[in-house]
Amino acid sequence: MPGDIRASVEAIFREERGRLLAALVRRFGDLDMAEEVTSEAIEAALLRWPIDGVPASPGAWLMTTARRRAVDRLRRDKAYAARLALLQVEADRAAPAAPEADGGLPDERLRLFFTCAHPALPEADRGALTLRYLAGLTTVEVARAYLVPVETMAKRLVRAKKKISGARIPFRVPEPHELPSRLPGVLQAIYSIFTEGYAASAGPDLVRHDLAEEALRLGRILRRLLPAEREVAGLLALMLLTHARRDARTGPDGGLILLEDQDRSQWDRVMIDEGEPLVVTALTGGPPGPYGVQAAIAALHSTAADVTSTDWPQIVLLYDVLRSLTPSPVVDLNRAVAVAMRDGEEAGLALLDGLAGEPQLRGLHVYPAARAELLRRLGRFPEAAEAFREALGLAGSDPERLHLRQRLSEVEGH
Structure with a gap:
C-alpha cells in the first residue's frame, strides 16, 4: 500500500x-x-x-x-x-437518549467515555480502558504508557471488562443530575493520559507525543459531545496551552529547559489561539472548576512576553482559588513557586519547607528540585547541591536527569 x-x-x-x-x-x-x-x-x-x-x-x-x-x-x-x-x-x-453529535446523529462514544470511567472501576483501570477503547491503542502501547509489562496490562484490561460485565455497569450517558459526580472521572482519565504524555515518568524522552496528542484528540471529541460543560472546555484549554510549549522544553542536548529559560518563539501559536477562547468559556457562566482555573494559569503564561512580565500576583490568586477547589500538597508546591516569583526566593522557600512532611510529596522529584532551584538562586550552594542530588535520585526521565546533573555540576563548582 x-x-x-x-x-x-x-x-x-x-x-x-x-x-x-x-x-x-x-x-x-x-x-x-x-x-x-x-x-x-x-x-x-x-x-x-x-x-x-x-x-x-x-x-x-x-x-x-x-x-x-x-x-x-x-x-x-x-x-x-x-x-x-x-x-x-x-x-x-x-439508557436515556444520547446527546446529538455532528449531523444530528447520537454519538455512542459519549456512552463509552462514561463506561470506561465508571466510578466502580479502579482509577488506574479507567485511563487504561480509555486509551484502549477510545484512543484505539493496542494493549502493548497501553502497557508502555503505564510502564508495566504487557501481561500485567492485559490482565488489568480483562479484569476491568469483567467488572463492567459482572457489575452490570450500564452503557449509557449519565442523566443531568449525575453529571457533576461522573464527569470528573472522565476528565481525570483523559488528563492522566495527557500528563504522562507531556512529562513522561520514565524513559529517554521528556514528551510522549503519541499520548499527549491522543489526549488532545479525546478532549476535542468530548468537547464536541458536551459543548455546554465548562470543565470540558477548561480541560481542553489546559492541555492545548500546556502542550503548545512542547518544542521549547528540551535543548539540543535533550535536557529539560525550565519555563523561565524557554524560547517562547517556539511555542505553538496555533494551539494557543485555539486554547485561549476556551479559557473564557470555562470561566464564564458560573463558579470556576479546577480545570478552568488551571487553564487560566496556563493562559497567563502564554500571553506573557517573558517570565519577568508574567502576572505572578494573578497566578498566586488563581492558585488560592485552586486550593479551595482541590486542596493538595502538589497545588501548594506550585503556589509556593509562584509566590517565589512574586515575593522573592526566601518567601517561596519558606512555603516549600513547610511542605517537607507531606506524604504525597515523598518520592516526587519535583519537590526537592523546586527547593534546589530557590536555594541556588539564593547562593546557598551546598544546600542546593544536596537537594539536587535528592531530586536526581527520584527523577525518572532522561531529560530531567540530564538537567538536574547539569544544575548539580553548577552548584558544586561554587
Missing part, C-alpha cells in the same frame, strides 16, 4: 474505531465481541480498500462489515445470542 494511502487509511481507522466500537457495544451489549468484530472489519478494510479504493463513507463501510460479522457469530451461537439479547433489553431500559 503506498505511503500516502496508508497514512489516510490509518487516520480513518483511528478516528472511526472508537465510534464503531461504541456503536457495536450499544447494539450488542458485549465489549469483547464488539472489539473482535471491529478488528475484523478493519482487517477486511486493509485487504479491500487498496484494491477497491477508500469508500466515500468509510465509517459506514466499517459498520456494515462489523455488524455482519457480529450477526454471523450470533447465528452460530444461539445461547450467546439469547444472553446478549437480555443484556440489550436491560441496557435499553437503563
Whole structure:
C-alpha cells in the first residue's frame, strides 16, 4: 500500500474505531465481541480498500462489515445470542437518549467515555480502558504508557471488562443530575493520559507525543459531545496551552529547559489561539472548576512576553482559588513557586519547607528540585547541591536527569 494511502487509511481507522466500537457495544451489549468484530472489519478494510479504493463513507463501510460479522457469530451461537439479547433489553431500559453529535446523529462514544470511567472501576483501570477503547491503542502501547509489562496490562484490561460485565455497569450517558459526580472521572482519565504524555515518568524522552496528542484528540471529541460543560472546555484549554510549549522544553542536548529559560518563539501559536477562547468559556457562566482555573494559569503564561512580565500576583490568586477547589500538597508546591516569583526566593522557600512532611510529596522529584532551584538562586550552594542530588535520585526521565546533573555540576563548582 503506498505511503500516502496508508497514512489516510490509518487516520480513518483511528478516528472511526472508537465510534464503531461504541456503536457495536450499544447494539450488542458485549465489549469483547464488539472489539473482535471491529478488528475484523478493519482487517477486511486493509485487504479491500487498496484494491477497491477508500469508500466515500468509510465509517459506514466499517459498520456494515462489523455488524455482519457480529450477526454471523450470533447465528452460530444461539445461547450467546439469547444472553446478549437480555443484556440489550436491560441496557435499553437503563439508557436515556444520547446527546446529538455532528449531523444530528447520537454519538455512542459519549456512552463509552462514561463506561470506561465508571466510578466502580479502579482509577488506574479507567485511563487504561480509555486509551484502549477510545484512543484505539493496542494493549502493548497501553502497557508502555503505564510502564508495566504487557501481561500485567492485559490482565488489568480483562479484569476491568469483567467488572463492567459482572457489575452490570450500564452503557449509557449519565442523566443531568449525575453529571457533576461522573464527569470528573472522565476528565481525570483523559488528563492522566495527557500528563504522562507531556512529562513522561520514565524513559529517554521528556514528551510522549503519541499520548499527549491522543489526549488532545479525546478532549476535542468530548468537547464536541458536551459543548455546554465548562470543565470540558477548561480541560481542553489546559492541555492545548500546556502542550503548545512542547518544542521549547528540551535543548539540543535533550535536557529539560525550565519555563523561565524557554524560547517562547517556539511555542505553538496555533494551539494557543485555539486554547485561549476556551479559557473564557470555562470561566464564564458560573463558579470556576479546577480545570478552568488551571487553564487560566496556563493562559497567563502564554500571553506573557517573558517570565519577568508574567502576572505572578494573578497566578498566586488563581492558585488560592485552586486550593479551595482541590486542596493538595502538589497545588501548594506550585503556589509556593509562584509566590517565589512574586515575593522573592526566601518567601517561596519558606512555603516549600513547610511542605517537607507531606506524604504525597515523598518520592516526587519535583519537590526537592523546586527547593534546589530557590536555594541556588539564593547562593546557598551546598544546600542546593544536596537537594539536587535528592531530586536526581527520584527523577525518572532522561531529560530531567540530564538537567538536574547539569544544575548539580553548577552548584558544586561554587
